[in-house]
Amino acid sequence: MNSVDTVFLKKKELLRSTLGFLNALKSEVPFDLAKKISDAAFSNYMISVYEEVLHDTPPGSQGRFDAFRNFYNLYSKNCSYCEVLTSRRNLLIVKYTRCPLIEILKHENLFEFSSSSCRSDDSFTRILLPGVQFSRKNSIQQGQNECIMQWKF
Helix, strand or coil, rough: HHHHCHHHHHHHHHHHHHHHHHHHHHHHCCCCHHHHHHHHHHHHHHHHHHHHCCCCCCCCCHHHHHHHHHHHHHHCCCCCCEEEEEEEEEEEEEEEECHHHHHHHCCCCCCHHHHHHHHHHHHHHHCCCCCCCCEEEHHHCCCCCCCEEEEEE
């Protein structure tokens, strides 16, 4: 885990309600049900984020995939730990060298919910990017130094 720095503190501030929700799940609900709810919540969050990005593009279209790629291209310019490795008409490969969410979940003793966030990438891709195949090589959540995610149209 990286030391507590500005990125960590800003992200933690944004996640206050999420952390409160996960703590309530952990203490009040049997683990299997808590995990299921966590999976759904992270998935719903990611879907809502990308619905805003993709809202005027038809599902399954090149235009929708282009809008998704363009979003990542812009996002990576302002994110020190996200790099677009490849951005072509039918392929987007992104590398994260850090995941502040995972760091915060570890710090807050909520790491058991961290895989829910990772699974949300599969969910939003399946729902919002029909015809796109998603894969992940390496995973910070599983202890590796980076996540490499690929979307192929």
